[in-house]
Amino acid sequence: xxEIGERTVPIDLGNEPDFALGVVRVHPSTAEVSAGGExxxxxxxxxxxxxxxxxxxxxxxxxxQLVASCWGGLAIGDDAINRxxxxxxxxxxxxxxxxxxxxxxxxxxxxxxRGDSAATKVTPRWRSIPWRIGFVGILAAAVVxxxxxxxxxxxxxxxxxxxxxxxxxxxxxxxxxxxxxxxxLADEVASTLSKSELVSVxxxxxxxxxxxxxxxxxxxxxxxxxxxxxxxxxGESLAVTVTVDDARRHELLWSADFSRDAADAQWLEAExx
Numbered sequence: 001x002x003e004i005g006e007r008t009v010p011i012d013l014g015n016e017p018d019f020a021l022g023v024v025r026v027h028p029s030t031a032e033v034s035a036g037g038e039x040x041x042x043x044x045x046x047x048x049x050x051x052x053x054x055x056x057x058x059x060x061x062x063x064x065q066l067v068a069s070c071w072g073g074l075a076i077g078d079d080a081i082n083r084x085x086x087x088x089x090x091x092x093x094x095x096x097x098x099x100x101x102x103x104x105x106x107x108x109x110x111x112x113x114r115g116d117s118a119a120t121k122v123t124p125r126w127r128s129i130p131w132r133i134g135f136v137g138i139l140a141a142a143v144v145x146x147x148x149x150x151x152x153x154x155x156x157x158x159x160x161x162x163x164x165x166x167x168x169x170x171x172x173x174x175x176x177x178x179x180x181x182x183x184x185l186a187d188e189v190a191s192t193l194s195k196s197e198l199v200s201v202x203x204x205x206x207x208x209x210x211x212x213x214x215x216x217x218x219x220x221x222x223x224x225x226x227x228x229x230x231x232x233x234x235g236e237s238l239a240v241t242v243t244v245d246d247a248r249r250h251e252l253l254w255s256a257d258f259s260r261d262a263a264d265a266q267w268l269e270a271e272x273x
Contacts, residue, residue: 007061008068011048019054022099022115024091026050031266035096041266042087043184045070049084053102053112062109080187085110165223165247166190167214169240170230181238182231185269189227192273218247225253238262242272 016028025034031047033040042050048070053061066081067073085102092100098115105111166189169182218226229242237259244254260268 007052007056007065010072011051011069013044013047013051016051021054022096024096024099026054033091035091035099038095040091040095041263043084043188043266043269045080045184045187046084046087049081050088050112053088053110054100056112058111058113060105060108060111064109066109074190083183163223164193164225164227164244165214165218165221166193167217167226167228169228172232175233178231178233178238181265181269184265185231185240185272188269188273215245215247215250218245224248233262234259236262238265238268240268240272 011028013028013031018025018027018029020026023035026047027034028047028051031042031044033042033050049066052066052069063078063081067076070084071080085104089102092102100115101113103111103113166186169185171178171182212220214226214228218224224247226245226247227242228245229240232239238261240258242256242258243252245251246253258268258272260271
């Protein structure tokens with residue numbers, strides 16, 4: 001069981017040992033969960049949340065503790081945590097019912113309760129939903145706007161020096177899995193930026209986003225640069241185009257195309273970030 005102080009220590013998945021939740025085997029180092037012999041790949045952030053919840057031995061974990069241990073203290077909105085919890089609950093309710101339950105503790109946080117191993121029934125439903133293989137760990141489509149990130153300077157209305165705003169990635173109309181991947185991609189890019197001088201935060205903390213172009217939005221949020229892109233599914237592959245613009249000069253500074261099999265969505269995120 002993790003002590004209170006240990007719950008805020010950043011989680012290094014590469015050093016976390018495997019563990020079991022009912023008949024589900026969790027492999028943090030590879031960001032995979034095994035249920036009935038079927039591997040389920042999770043987005044790195046989702047796996048960190050699962051580790052943070054499981055290592056407390058059934059005790060409550062506050063949202064602040066999750067932010068510290070899984071996001072390194074990055075200023076994020078509630079949607080980022082909610083998406084991770086939602087993905088874990090889908091595993092608990094659909095892929096491996098009875099293995100564990102995640103309880104919401106109002107105004108506190110969350111608590112993971114382990115299920116009865118003997119009563120756990122694994123239902124590998126992802127075979128009939130192939131997109132889940134590619135997008136396990138990516139999140140609810142209704143929160144794409146939460147994937148927009150800006151520099152910390154935008155929060156206190158001071159001009160940013162070299163700050164970058166990560167825009168929602170555009171997706172084909174009605175393509176929910178692509179939108180889910182796009183939301184997770186924005187989160188991964190912003191997390192990577194937070195480790196550099198271009199610290200990023202959730203734009204939702206700055207209020208509703210106006211319906212204006214990327215450059216204008218970046219400037220309004222206090223950023224000098226705007227990162228945007230497109231996500232498309234081509235056959236069984238994901239195709240992503242990423243661009244970085246100078247928002248003040250309206251100049252394209254960098255552009256790149258990426259493509260991987262949909263089953264490798266997790267690695268595509270890391271490559272782009």
